[in-house]
Amino acid sequence: MSTxxxxxxxxxxxxxxxxxxxxxxxxxxxxxxxxxxxxxxxxFLTTEPEIRYxxxxxxxxxxxxxxxxxxxxxxxxxPVAVVPSIGRECLAATWLDDVRSWASPQPEDxxxxxxxxxxxxxxxxxxxxxxxxxxxxxxxxxxxxxxxxHALLPDIEFTDAADLIKNLRMVxxxxxxxxxxxxxxxxxxxxEAFPGILTxxxxxxxxxxxxxxxxxxxxxxxxxxxxxxxxxxxxxDIISPPSLRRVGAGDILMLxxxxxxxxxxxxxxxxFAFGHVPAETAKAYAVLLDATEAGLxxxxxxxxCADIYRAMQRVLETDYPGGSGVGRMGHGLGMQxxxxxxxxxxxxxxxxxxxxxxxxxSVDLDAGRMIVHEENLVVTADGPVLLxxxxxxxxxxxxx
Amino acid sequence: MSTxxxxxxxxxxxxxxxxxxxxxxxxxxxxxxxxxxxxxxxxFLTTEPEIRYxxxxxxxxxxxxxxxxxxxxxxxxxPVAVVPSIGRECLAATWLDDVRSWASPQPEDxxxxxxxxxxxxxxxxxxxxxxxxxxxxxxxxxxxxxxxxHALLPDIEFTDAADLIKNLRMVxxxxxxxxxxxxxxxxxxxxEAFPGILTxxxxxxxxxxxxxxxxxxxxxxxxxxxxxxxxxxxxxDIISPPSLRRVGAGDILMLxxxxxxxxxxxxxxxxFAFGHVPAETAKAYAVLLDATEAGLxxxxxxxxCADIYRAMQRVLETDYPGGSGVGRMGHGLGMQxxxxxxxxxxxxxxxxxxxxxxxxxSVDLDAGRMIVHEENLVVTADGPVLLxxxxxxxxxxxxx
Numbered sequence: 001m002s003t004x005x006x007x008x009x010x011x012x013x014x015x016x017x018x019x020x021x022x023x024x025x026x027x028x029x030x031x032x033x034x035x036x037x038x039x040x041x042x043x044f045l046t047t048e049p050e051i052r053y054x055x056x057x058x059x060x061x062x063x064x065x066x067x068x069x070x071x072x073x074x075x076x077x078x079p080v081a082v083v084p085s086i087g088r089e090c091l092a093a094t095w096l097d098d099v100r101s102w103a104s105p106q107p108e109d110x111x112x113x114x115x116x117x118x119x120x121x122x123x124x125x126x127x128x129x130x131x132x133x134x135x136x137x138x139x140x141x142x143x144x145x146x147x148x149x150h151a152l153l154p155d156i157e158f159t160d161a162a163d164l165i166k167n168l169r170m171v172x173x174x175x176x177x178x179x180x181x182x183x184x185x186x187x188x189x190x191x192e193a194f195p196g197i198l199t200x201x202x203x204x205x206x207x208x209x210x211x212x213x214x215x216x217x218x219x220x221x222x223x224x225x226x227x228x229x230x231x232x233x234x235x236x237d238i239i240s241p242p243s244l245r246r247v248g249a250g251d252i253l254m255l256x257x258x259x260x261x262x263x264x265x266x267x268x269x270x271x272f273a274f275g276h277v278p279a280e281t282a283k284a285y286a287v288l289l290d291a292t293e294a295g296l297x298x299x300x301x302x303x304x305c306a307d308i309y310r311a312m313q314r315v316l317e318t319d320y321p322g323g324s325g326v327g328r329m330g331h332g333l334g335m336q337x338x339x340x341x342x343x344x345x346x347x348x349x350x351x352x353x354x355x356x357x358x359x360x361x362s363v364d365l366d367a368g369r370m371i372v373h374e375e376n377l378v379v380t381a382d383g384p385v386l387l388x389x390x391x392x393x394x395x396x397x398x399x400x
Numbered sequence: 401m402s403t404x405x406x407x408x409x410x411x412x413x414x415x416x417x418x419x420x421x422x423x424x425x426x427x428x429x430x431x432x433x434x435x436x437x438x439x440x441x442x443x444f445l446t447t448e449p450e451i452r453y454x455x456x457x458x459x460x461x462x463x464x465x466x467x468x469x470x471x472x473x474x475x476x477x478x479p480v481a482v483v484p485s486i487g488r489e490c491l492a493a494t495w496l497d498d499v500r501s502w503a504s505p506q507p508e509d510x511x512x513x514x515x516x517x518x519x520x521x522x523x524x525x526x527x528x529x530x531x532x533x534x535x536x537x538x539x540x541x542x543x544x545x546x547x548x549x550h551a552l553l554p555d556i557e558f559t560d561a562a563d564l565i566k567n568l569r570m571v572x573x574x575x576x577x578x579x580x581x582x583x584x585x586x587x588x589x590x591x592e593a594f595p596g597i598l599t600x601x602x603x604x605x606x607x608x609x610x611x612x613x614x615x616x617x618x619x620x621x622x623x624x625x626x627x628x629x630x631x632x633x634x635x636x637d638i639i640s641p642p643s644l645r646r647v648g649a650g651d652i653l654m655l656x657x658x659x660x661x662x663x664x665x666x667x668x669x670x671x672f673a674f675g676h677v678p679a680e681t682a683k684a685y686a687v688l689l690d691a692t693e694a695g696l697x698x699x700x701x702x703x704x705c706a707d708i709y710r711a712m713q714r715v716l717e718t719d720y721p722g723g724s725g726v727g728r729m730g731h732g733l734g735m736q737x738x739x740x741x742x743x744x745x746x747x748x749x750x751x752x753x754x755x756x757x758x759x760x761x762s763v764d765l766d767a768g769r770m771i772v773h774e775e776n777l778v779v780t781a782d783g784p785v786l787l788x789x790x791x792x793x794x795x796x797x798x799x800x
Binding site: 016017058059060061063064065066084085086087088089090103104105106107108110131132133134135136137138139140141142143144147160162205208209212213216217221222223224225226227236237238239240241243244258325326327328331336337338339342344346368 | 416417458459460461463464465466484485486487488489490503504505506507508510531532533534535536537538539540541542543544547560562605608609612613616617621622623624625626627636637638639640641643644658725726727728731736737738739742744746768
């Protein structure tokens with residue numbers, strides 16, 4: 001089945017994959033400088049973005065929970081990978097020199113004793129090893145095995161390194177920025193062309209499929225995240241999968257997508273009206289665009305996430321004094337769909353050039369309905385630069 | 401851009417979404433029977449498949465690591481959800497009666513005190529609460545917050561419930577089976593039609609995109625997993641993303657996909673030859689098909705995963721005595737791309753009707769090249785039933 005998009009052949013606008021070794025050397029060097037400051041002898045990492053950040057290892061295989069993967073980052077020298085046998089060659093093909101593996105799956109000893117031996121080799125007696133334990137982190141290995149590791153290394157102190165990882169990953173390199181920019185550009189094209197694909201009477205399920213296909217045809221690798229919905233004048237849910245309900249006159253459709261290019265996300269949404277834009281919706285949409293503009297104006301190096309929040313909130317509160325269940329008005333973006341920081345009144349993270357953020361205000365109408373809007377930007381020394389092509393001033397209308 | 405697939409309009413073959421309440425009642429009843437046997441007062445769950453299993457809550461929002469989600473399953477009565485504000489309405493729309501939420505994000509207390517209060521309400525003094533700590537599990541909340549929870553509830557004993565969860569989830573209900581069957585049927589169609597889309601000179605990146613598009617057009621919701629590769633006579637890597645290399649004469653292409661319908665996966669692969677099938681490849685392929693058939697013959701209620709492994713290994717070892725880095729010859733399948741059990745010589749899991757498995761033998765050629773093959777089946781009282789349309793006896797050849 002063909003879409004109405006006049007697309008270039010898939011893959012032909014692909015700007016290339018991966019990073020030069022210098023990228024990983026720079027990341028390691030920043031990490032080791034931070035470790036020196038906080039008195040850490042190493043980092044112990046188990047999660048996909050962290051391991052990819054230091055190695056470049058990109059795979060969808062993380063979807064399988066069977067095998068854990070481990071990376072040890074010393075305070076001096078290159079990281080050492082301890083990985084299941086199926087990944088040995090992949091890690092050996094990265095810039096790492098020391099890759100150790102065990103025959104896996106092997107639930108009775110799923111890498112734990114090899115990991116302990118490797119840590120004994122790498123780290124002196126009474127080392128302090130950082131692991132991410134703070135907000136937005138988790139441990140991607142069985143808790144029982146983590147306890148066994150502690151028992152095998154009783155003199156090693158494990159301590160929280162969430163802030164260290166957060167501070168590293170929040171600021172994107174030019175090479176990382178290029179990938180996010182590419183994802184944003186492709187999806188901006190798709191959203192712009194999408195009214196040509198939408199027709200009244202399509203089900204949400206079909207609309208979601210057509211959107212994913214359009215992203216793939218334009219050069220996106222994976223549309224990992226697509227949520228949204230449609231309803232009269234607004235929608236009641238912004239995180240659910242599509243329903244079989246057919247969209248028709250008076251409905252407002254919102255699509256919010258995290259689409260990936262080479263392991264980096266965009267994350268923004270667009271609204272579409274079927275037949276006409278009800279007055280209350282048009283007003284909400286205009287206020288959201290104004291709030292986004294106010295957020296942009298407040299975004300500069302040295303100001304904080306809370307500053308951005310307050311600037312947006314000042315615009316919203318006149319007409320929409322109630323809060324919203326979304327809980328924030330934007331967030332960091334990069335290797336994950338959402339990353340630190342959060343645009344909340346309490347987040348005092350100071351903006352630095354290279355940070356990529358979403359601005360995502362929302363307003364509640366009655367009957368549980370809401371309207372949301374989202375753009376992506378990068379902080380530069382000269383202020384914010386939008387990575388998304390801004391949403392149209394008036395909501396696009398699909399003939400109803 | 402159009403594909404060559406003669407597809408029905410997307411969504412028209414959609415058999416419907418979700419489950420009746422009776423499905424969740426049955427799951428809860430099985431869980432509570434198992435809790436009674438093991439002396440547990442409740443389960444504490446943080447991970448996507450487990451929370452979805454007991455509630456039906458399906459969302460891509462888990463991609464955002466910012467907010468944890470909690471489900472408490474008591475030994476008597478319905479589960480209680482403790483969730484961030486953004487998900488309150490979604491959980492309230494499930495069959496649950498008691499949904500509690502906190503204003504999130506709120507990193508200084510990301511649900512922990514509400515969770516502790518709720519557990520105090522639900523569970524008596526000195527309760528034993530099961531949490532999954534064993535193989536293939538992880539804790540999806542910050543370690544620091546988990547430690548805080550323990551400190552708030554010093555008299556509650558947390559104990560491993562991985563086996564309980566595994567035994568519940570391994571056996572699929574007829575309604576779950578229907579979704580997996582549907583995903584397998586769609587992707588079988590796609591693989592069968594795919595030679596009509598492949599042409600020599602396409603890059604791996606383009607081939608992967610065309611495959612994902614074909615799956616979506618036929619009714620798949622998301623192609624979360626697609627790995628594979630191509631190379632002369634075989635491929636050297638089975639977990640990496642596609643490269644920009646163009647596939648041509650003499651290459652063997654393998655695509656291995658985990659494609660989802662309504663939250664349930666298929667997971668199988670197919671091989672394609674460009675120009676011709678080299679003799680060593682043809683032999684490996686024939687042996688893999690024989691090994692799969694032997695695995696099928698060994699699959700019946702009462703036999704074990706190790707029995708299946710040995711049956712397949714007997715076929716492989718004559719011509720391919722070396723092992724393989726893959727480490728197993730199949731696994732469970734359902735809400736996750738891979739689930740317990742594993743087809744290994746040590747896994748003594750006894751097969752029961754309703755278990756869904758992949759059979760996935762692989763052989764190593766020289767120079768790091770390999771050939772893999774995979775089918776999906778369900779165990780029934782009468783033996784195995786294939787969910788995938790079996791791969792052709794001879795590898796399909798694309799004009800090179």
